[in-house]
Amino acid sequence: MSLAYIYLAKFYNVLLFISNDPGEKKDTLLSVEPGLLIWTIIIFFLLLLILKKYAWGPLLKSLNDREQSIKDSVEKAEYLKQEAEKILAQNKQLLAKADEDARRVISEGKELAEKLRNDLISKTSDDTARMIAQAKSEIEREKVAAMNSLKDEIASLAVQAAGKIIDENLDAAKQRKIIDGFIGKIPQN
Amino acid sequence: MRLLTAFIQEHAPGDSTLVQKVQDDGNWIMHHISDKPVLTIPPIHIGGFTLDLSISMKILMLIIAAILIIILFGYAAASNKKRKHPTGLGNFLEMLMVFVRDDIVKPSMGHGSEKYLPFFFTMFFFILFVNIISLFPGMSTGTSSISVTAGLALITFIMTQVHGIKNNGFFGYFKGLIPPGVPIFVLPIMVIIEFLGLLTKPFALAIRLFANMTAGHIVIYALIGLIFMLGYAVIPVSIGFSLFIYVLEILVAVLQAYIFTMLSALFIGMAIHQDH
Numbered sequence: 001m002s003l004a005y006i007y008l009a010k011f012y013n014v015l016l017f018i019s020n021d022p023g024e025k026k027d028t029l030l031s032v033e034p035g036l037l038i039w040t041i042i043i044f045f046l047l048l049l050i051l052k053k054y055a056w057g058p059l060l061k062s063l064n065d066r067e068q069s070i071k072d073s074v075e076k077a078e079y080l081k082q083e084a085e086k087i088l089a090q091n092k093q094l095l096a097k098a099d100e101d102a103r104r105v106i107s108e109g110k111e112l113a114e115k116l117r118n119d120l121i122s123k124t125s126d127d128t129a130r131m132i133a134q135a136k137s138e139i140e141r142e143k144v145a146a147m148n149s150l151k152d153e154i155a156s157l158a159v160q161a162a163g164k165i166i167d168e169n170l171d172a173a174k175q176r177k178i179i180d181g182f183i184g185k186i187p188q189n
Numbered sequence: 190m191r192l193l194t195a196f197i198q199e200h201a202p203g204d205s206t207l208v209q210k211v212q213d214d215g216n217w218i219m220h221h222i223s224d225k226p227v228l229t230i231p232p233i234h235i236g237g238f239t240l241d242l243s244i245s246m247k248i249l250m251l252i253i254a255a256i257l258i259i260i261l262f263g264y265a266a267a268s269n270k271k272r273k274h275p276t277g278l279g280n281f282l283e284m285l286m287v288f289v290r291d292d293i294v295k296p297s298m299g300h301g302s303e304k305y306l307p308f309f310f311t312m313f314f315f316i317l318f319v320n321i322i323s324l325f326p327g328m329s330t331g332t333s334s335i336s337v338t339a340g341l342a343l344i345t346f347i348m349t350q351v352h353g354i355k356n357n358g359f360f361g362y363f364k365g366l367i368p369p370g371v372p373i374f375v376l377p378i379m380v381i382i383e384f385l386g387l388l389t390k391p392f393a394l395a396i397r398l399f400a401n402m403t404a405g406h407i408v409i410y411a412l413i414g415l416i417f418m419l420g421y422a423v424i425p426v427s428i429g430f431s432l433f434i435y436v437l438e439i440l441v442a443v444l445q446a447y448i449f450t451m452l453s454a455l456f457i458g459m460a461i462h463q464d465h
Contacts, residue, residue: 032335032339033334034238034241035241035242035243035245036224036245036247036248036334036336036337036340037337038240038340039242039244039248039251039340040337040340040341041340043248044312044340044344047259051262051307051311054262054263054266055259055262056307056310056311057266057307058266058267059265059269059286060286062266062269062270062275063283063287
């Protein structure tokens, strides 16, 4: 028990900064020595002066320069990204337009081709019809001409036959026979 | 002291050697905590005032820390200037600088903090290096002296007043200390409170740093002393706890540099921007 008290007392001694030797200079923990204080201030300001010139100045300058350059780089990258996005959007738009144009051209071509084909078809059928009509009318005309020439031939044959009949003394029966024979000679149409 | 002896006689009467033992053990710790002269310079007498400018162990620590900082940051500056992308030590120190700038000074001071950055860099790294080198065996703790921390706090105090007056004008600065809209009859009290507030801020800074850096060492010494007090059976406990406190001190070393710089930035920022 007493040991604990002794230990407690020791702490008490130290913590109260008690100088134990009465003859000793009053040098306790809480006494401020002006010499030490002045040295501290002198050392601090010397350190401040030297470091300001040789360390803080250059270090802060390089630090600020680097931070500025990083900031600039980031800003530039941001700007370039925006620009690239803009260009990309533009490209997309152009591409879409080109696509649309191509589609339009194709559809127009298709339409034109269709029209041309229809035109051609209708024209061809018209031509054909016209040719057929022409041919028909030609045939008709030829037929008429043929009939006319046939009629002439018949008339001349009739005249010849009439002359023969006159020449050969014809009787009614004979006449009949001749005419029948003649008519029989006429080709059917 | 009388209180202590009375305390012992009350609880352990008749043990005359115990009082001496307690005093010796206390002296042993005090001996390790207190300063030792390295280079004695004869004291200067100005008026009735004696100024002892001897280089002591703690001043030596401050000088070693300062030289270390100059070498490291000089190297970092040269190395970072050479290449576009800092590497290795230059990169690491620059990372710390960015931490001080963006996480300590800027949030505490607000706008217009760029001008004061060299001051806060110096303050942060000076305290950090003094704290860190105190953890190496054979070194002393510069910041475990109230004189050193008082010097640092005095620098903050002077910077606060100088920049406050510079930015707001002499009368504007002292008028701005009193919050607007205070009734007239409270004014005398407010003047006293604000004036005391000016002084307590650096006082708290000094005590905080000093106490934090001293306490860890005292606890380690006390834990080691436990071995000689209670016998060798407590060695594992003592060593284990000492190690734990030692690791904790690494954290404290960084934390106190951070807190000191942050509060300095806060005080100076408050003096500059009095409107909020």
